[in-house]
Amino acid sequence: MLTMSQINCIRDLSKQGYDISKIHTCTGVDRKTIRKYLEQDDFSPKPPVVKRRTSIVAPYIDVITEWLEEDQKHWSKQRHTAKRIHERLVEEYGFTGSYDSVQKFVQRIRTDIRTKGTQELVWEPGCAQVDFGEADFNEDTNCVRRKYLTVSFPYSNDGFNQVFRGETAECVCQGLQDIFHYIGGVPKLLIFDNATGVGHRVMDTITETKLFSCFRAHYGFRIRFCNPHAGHEKGNVENKVGTSRRNLFVPVPTYHDIEEFNRSLLDQHKKKAEENHYKKGTEIAQLFEEDKKHFLPLPTKPFNVCRYETYRADGYGKVCVDGKHFYSTKPENHNKNVIVGIRAHYIDVLEPNGDLLVRHMRQYGATRTDINDYSTSLEMLSKNIGAWSNSGFRKDAPQLIRDYIDSKPRSEQKSCIRLLNDLTKQYGYQAAVDAFEQAIRNNSVNRSDAAILAARIIGYGIDTPPEPGPSLEVYDQTFLNGMNKGEEAVRS
Numbered sequence: 001m002l003t004m005s006q007i008n009c010i011r012d013l014s015k016q017g018y019d020i021s022k023i024h025t026c027t028g029v030d031r032k033t034i035r036k037y038l039e040q041d042d043f044s045p046k047p048p049v050v051k052r053r054t055s056i057v058a059p060y061i062d063v064i065t066e067w068l069e070e071d072q073k074h075w076s077k078q079r080h081t082a083k084r085i086h087e088r089l090v091e092e093y094g095f096t097g098s099y100d101s102v103q104k105f106v107q108r109i110r111t112d113i114r115t116k117g118t119q120e121l122v123w124e125p126g127c128a129q130v131d132f133g134e135a136d137f138n139e140d141t142n143c144v145r146r147k148y149l150t151v152s153f154p155y156s157n158d159g160f161n162q163v164f165r166g167e168t169a170e171c172v173c174q175g176l177q178d179i180f181h182y183i184g185g186v187p188k189l190l191i192f193d194n195a196t197g198v199g200h201r202v203m204d205t206i207t208e209t210k211l212f213s214c215f216r217a218h219y220g221f222r223i224r225f226c227n228p229h230a231g232h233e234k235g236n237v238e239n240k241v242g243t244s245r246r247n248l249f250v251p252v253p254t255y256h257d258i259e260e261f262n263r264s265l266l267d268q269h270k271k272k273a274e275e276n277h278y279k280k281g282t283e284i285a286q287l288f289e290e291d292k293k294h295f296l297p298l299p300t301k302p303f304n305v306c307r308y309e310t311y312r313a314d315g316y317g318k319v320c321v322d323g324k325h326f327y328s329t330k331p332e333n334h335n336k337n338v339i340v341g342i343r344a345h346y347i348d349v350l351e352p353n354g355d356l357l358v359r360h361m362r363q364y365g366a367t368r369t370d371i372n373d374y375s376t377s378l379e380m381l382s383k384n385i386g387a388w389s390n391s392g393f394r395k396d397a398p399q400l401i402r403d404y405i406d407s408k409p410r411s412e413q414k415s416c417i418r419l420l421n422d423l424t425k426q427y428g429y430q431a432a433v434d435a436f437e438q439a440i441r442n443n444s445v446n447r448s449d450a451a452i453l454a455a456r457i458i459g460y461g462i463d464t465p466p467e468p469g470p471s472l473e474v475y476d477q478t479f480l481n482g483m484n485k486g487e488e489a490v491r492s
Helices: 004-015 020-027 031-039 058-071 082-093 099-114 169-183 210-219 231-247 258-266 269-273 284-293 378-383 385-390 392-396 399-406 410-427 429-441 447-459 473-491
Strands: 127-139 142-153 158-164 189-192 199-202 205-208 222-225 307-312 318-321 325-328 337-342 346-350 356-361 369-371
Touching: 004 020, 004 031, 020 031, 058 082, 058 099, 082 099, 127 231, 142 169, 142 231, 158 169, 158 231, 158 258, 158 269, 158 284, 169 210, 169 258, 205 210, 269 284, 307 318, 318 337, 325 346, 325 356, 378 385, 378 410, 385 392, 385 410, 399 410, 399 429, 410 429, 410 447, 429 447
Parallel strands: 127 189, 189 222, 325 369
Antiparallel strands: 127 142, 142 158, 199 205, 307 337, 318 325, 337 346, 346 356
């Protein structure tokens, strides 16, 4: 290929009257090449387009591309390999080319699919994106990995987080409700990363869970699920998930009460809101006020975030929730249907009339758990005191109570359990146990003293001294001084 200097030289010689043969003699350039550049009438720059050689695979590019794009909707471990594509081309289309030729084209098409450009989206005020993240937390003395729900507002770049032990529909609804009531309104549109906790995705069809559908109707917001392979549609919340993990959860936070921790977590957005928006240059808090102007109003009543199910209790009166977590009801419920309220943090066991029988902390995870609340078994134990030595209550009771009841004859054991049961009904299980234990220390285990102790425990605490009450000094001064003056008058 000639340089532009050589081409210009040829054209200049032609303008000077040189014919092709003489130009060839002077330059040594082939006559056909000389003729080509003399006849060329456009020397404009052209884009450096890569010219690919025609391949035996070329007629099948559309088919291969369709297969690979369809793969994006399926599990990554169940997609076409180049070998499988070659086999299908041979079987279905009579392809005669080699595997290597197919492999090169598959690699090229996959690169094209991965590097498709994205369009920058413009977000209106009042819209929010929702996603879950994961982080480690010190729950009491145990380091555990928990989920956290992140709700971000792409217009203002403000965001809020709530920590849960799972990512069920109950967790999603509870987290959203707590955030809605904190910010004082409801985003008009929620964009979800996927259907986790909200519904079930089958290919491109999403079926909402009944609880989430009721929750959405209650608060009136619209929803949209973004394409699983379109990261730009949920980029704001994905960035917010990572930012929260790196800033709010480093060092690893410690909490005892997850609900109390979540309440404090809502205020954490204020520090970030003092910064300017990374692109708009305006304070995030000011932009969020614009978000709030487009919110829907809160309903007059909060939503009861609870899914009610009926379970058949086993022979011990326990119900199994989520296939692996067992919760005590009461022994009298053995082999009976029991109404259970499933919440984000709790499992409520209900009486047949709907009253709360007992509330358990909800368990998550793949490992079997067995949760007991002995407040519901004391009455049965008082009627069958022979089971005391092997009862779960005895096993988990404080050592002082266990030794005290062990030392008593059977009739007094029955009275002790009956007293504990009565105190539990009136003051709660923990207060009853603490009061009974203190009564043993005081060597005064009787109904009156134990009831007074239980009342103090749930009132102002066992170690809190009584309030002194109003001062009587002013009355003493008034009346005693008056009496002294009267005595002096009598003497005189």
